[in-house]
Amino acid sequence: MTETLIRVSGITKNFGVVRALAGVSLWVKEGEIYGLVGPDGAGKTTLIRLICGALRLQAGRISLCGFDVADETERAREQIGYLAQRSAVYEDLTVLENLKFFAEVRGLPKEEWAERCRWLLEFVGLAEFTGRRAGQLSGGMKQKLALAVALIHRPRVLLLDEPTTGVDPLTRLDFWRLIIRLVRGEKLTVLLSTPYMDEAARCTRVGFLHKGHLICEGTPRELRSRLAGRILELIGEPASLLIDLSRADRQVEDVQRFGNSLHLRVQEGQAEMVIRRLNEAIRKAGGRVHRLQLVEPLLEDVFIVLSEG
């Protein structure tokens, strides 16, 4: 049986009178890549900080690999590597000095850290830059260094808070390759937060946080299937007419633009009806329809419904 490595049970966290998290529970099993999504301010960063023991809980329990974060904080912390939104590497230290420093902080024996550093630098692709100051690295390289730092003590769980915000797509691709190799080769379990739905779509499971509640959880496929048969793609002209007529249809709940096309969310079981009605209405009004058909819902469509609810 696969072990549950992250066990969050009914946790609550208040900041003064503001309730950041209200009774959140989630489990992450070994080998999973769990994606935490939700609107800004939903509590994603707070949840990650609680899991890594940087914040104190008001209620509930968190355990990591069986160690309680509140009672066995040190043991629990040994299990995790944490990469914050703004990577905490020392800009005036070299790549190697950074790693050595964090190896000492993490209490790695001297005879071990040299070998571990060599392996990590090779792994993240910084082996040629050991002598370079961190401040002189590009954004993507700095992030790889931060990842190496987070992995120095061989954690079993990796926590990533919006790891690829502001990073270009090729670097992002590289970063994901590393994550997958860690999950596969090092048997790491990953929990990450992201504002990007294309990133969430890569995760094995996704949890949706909203106003401090975990309102929905599942594989990306399960989440998308919630809207199956309810998203239409409409391409035609003129755009303003298409939008007005779509919005005027009583069975269309939402109209969203995606460049040259529109996504319409229709009420359950009404897709055929709406397609027929809109085709006619647009033609009557002098517009043209190039395409009007059911499409696979995107995670983004699901996100919007959940955020509204």
Add this chain to the structure above:
Amino acid sequence: MISAIFAENLTRRFGQFVAVDHISFEVPAGQILGYLGPNGSGKTTTIRMLLGILHPSEGRAQVLGYDVVSQSEQVRASTGDMSQKFALYHDLTVWENLTFYAGMYGVREERRVREVLYELGLDEVQTQMAQTLSTGWRQRLALATAIVHRPKLLFLDEPTSGVDPLARRAFWDLIYSLAAQGITVMVTTHYMDEAEYCSLIGIMRAGKLLALDEPQRLKDSLPGQVWEVYVDPLLPALEMIENHPAVRHVGLASDHLRVITTEGEPIAIVTKALSEKNFQVRTAQPGIATIEDVFIALQ
């Protein structure tokens, strides 16, 4: 009709380094051009030349019919720029920030300031200090400062970096309404989610403009075919086919692999190779190309 942007062999060198290398393109008015490329590929240098801030080493460009070198003042007066690090005054209110930027562009009418605040929904926060605003509101204020002088062309540099889909969508609704008024928008982004919102997409690499077209046409032109391959065990399978000659690209998509085959190669070659190594291939079905696929294929 005059194009909003016209560039011909536009080139910029910094010493030996060619930041922008003979790029040519044309954008009609009212379009939203998404400009993609890795860091250092020349996106920002291109925009600086189009804004008349940097001079081309070679080639030429016109913005709204004005030459970017000889008529740079007209160019600057008729373009707006919202850069990544919004240069707002934190200790000034929303109203004061906007009035300040309006003054810089020679806009003295209070009516215009009021109009922009209303148009972007900022009227309800006009007396708040900029520092107390959420990221979403700050982005709106930055947009307001970029359009207060009624530009016909607007440059946005990673406008919604790090905001959630809901806030991003609200922001894009504003962009669409500006485009509907005939304003042309050029936007750089690192996110394919955002690229999908544009009406045209340009892709840069190492100073060269590799493609510029409508999103659907770019997707249609993707060499090779996208496949959704369901196989067990998943990650070892990914590792195995990563370097297979019939595989152009493979990535993890939650519970399956997204494979782009090399042009002309059937997926059967890949699934057969997997089966021969005792992987359980459940299904392989055709998938839909995304802008990210196009981007990766061109790099």
